[in-house]
Amino acid sequence: MRHFTLLPEVACAREQQGFFEDKVSKAVTMYKVDLPEDQYTSKAVERRRAAESARKERIFNTRLRVMGLDLHGLEQQVQDRKHQEHLERQRDKAHDFLRLNQDEALVQQDNSEKEQQINVHSHLAHYWSTYQRDAGLNNDLRGALTHPVPENELGPASMQMFEGEDKGAKDRRIEQIKFTERNLSAQKSDNERRRMAEKHRDTLTGLGLMYEDQRGREICALEEDCRRAARVALDNYNHALTTEQAEQKREESRRERRENLAEVWHTVTSDMMTECPEAAEKQPGGGVLTDRWRGMSPAQLRAIHREREKQCEEKRKQQDKDKCSRTSFGVLLLKASQAAEDDEQRETEMRRHRRREMDLSNRLLAREQQTHQEYLDKIVYTNKPSKDYFLQFNTGSR
Incomplete structure (x- = not known):
């Protein structure tokens, strides 16, 4: 609107x-x-x-x-813009809320994992301190092997052990060496078992591949045998088909020879070859059998010659008549063409006369127009308007 x-x-x-x-x-x-x-x-x-x-x-x-x-269109655009901005703000708020919830969930999950790790470590430490106090496997063997010295070997003033000394260090080192050797031997045996298992697995894989190759070769051989059998069967079928076709051709040639001999015998013994004149007049309705007709009689030939001479005479008369008609038509055509040439010559002369009159009239009109244009240029249009004349218009609202 x-x-x-x-x-x-x-x-x-x-x-x-x-x-x-x-x-x-x-x-x-x-x-x-x-x-x-x-x-x-x-x-x-x-x-x-x-x-x-x-x-x-x-x-x-x-x-x-x-x-x-269009005020209505502009107002509608403003409303649509405001609605779009409102939807974008709502979407941003929803995204912010979802992001905060996800952050809180991640923080809570991280805290629960940390608590679970702390609990696992505390249970593991308790287990070590309770059940592996003497072994010292997970405690770097610190204090695992202790050999307390009996009190009867040390007097009250012997001063043979001071703070910071460790008399069982040598035995503990020997135990550590033995423990390391046992670990190394266990690792070697594990590595050997793993290597044997891998070797056994590789052997099984190789055997499987060999079996697959052997199976593939057997399948290829079977397929080749099947193709060979199919080719042999196809060759046998083609040979049988060729033999059958040759036999059919021989039978066809024998049948054709028999039919040709029968036709030749019928032709030799027919009325046409024996020249029987009565055979050509046996057609119902008074006609003549063309395949048995042996020619016309002399009377029939004389009648045909008389009719032909009569037709030739009539044709000569018709030709003479046509010749006279063509002669008269030629004379009329010649007269008509001469009249047409005379009319065309008169028309050409009239067109030439009209063209001369038109040229004369055009020269007079051109002279008058030139005189009028000189009058306009030299007398009427002498005061040409300047640029200021056109700038004075359309400067105000009224």
């Missing part, structure tokens, strides 16, 4: 009032009358100038003047 903004009647009346006030102010200025400045008048002048500038912008704007302004 297009909305065009129009000035109300009140605005028009005020503009007229402002126009008269402007006239009065100009008259006062012209006669230099010192009158006190009226605030209402100055406001009216400013208001009128603002209205004039707005009117110029509205009138000289081609798009607004021709197309109008």
Whole structure:
């Protein structure tokens, strides 16, 4: 829907009032009358100038003047934009809430994993301290082997053990060496068993591959035997088919020879070869059998010659008549062509006469037009308008 903004009647009346006030102010200025400045008048002048500038912008704007302004479409665009921004804000809030929930879930999962690890470590430490106190496997063998010295070997003032000394270090080192050797031997045996298992697995894999290859070769051999048997069967079938076709051809040639001999015998013994004149007149309806007819009699030939001579005489008469007709038609055609040539010559002369008259008329019209153009250029259009003449138009809104 297009909305065009129009000035109300009140605005028009005020503009007229402002126009008269402007006239009065100009008259006062012209006669230099010192009158006190009226605030209402100055406001009216400013208001009128603002209205004039707005009117110029509205009138000289081609798009607004021709197309109008679609206020409903603009309002709909604004509403759609606001709705889109609202949906984007709601989506961002939902994403933020989901992200916070995921962060909290990840933090809670991390805390639970840490607590589980702490519990596992505490249970493992308790197990070590309870069940592996003497072995010292997971405690770096510190304090695992202790050999307490009996009290009867050390007197109350012997001072043979001081703080920080360890008399069982040598035995513990020997136990550590033995323990390391046992671990190494266990690792070697494990490695040997693993290597044997891998070797056994490789052997089984090789045997499986060999079996697959052998199976594939057997399948290929069976397929080749099947193809060979199929080729032999096909050759046998083709040979049998060829033999059958040769036998059929021989039988066909024997049958054809028998039929040819029968036809030759029938032709030799037929009425046509024996020249029986009665055989050609046995057709019902009074006709003649053409395959048995041996020719016409002399009377029939004389009748045919008489008819042919009669037809030749009639044809000569018709030709003479046609010749006379063609001669008369040629004479008429010659007269018509001479008349047509005379008419064409007269028409050509008339066209030449009309062309001369038209050329004369065109020269007169050209001379008149040239004279009129010289009159316009030298007398009428002597005062050409300047650029300032065209710039004085379309400068105001009225």
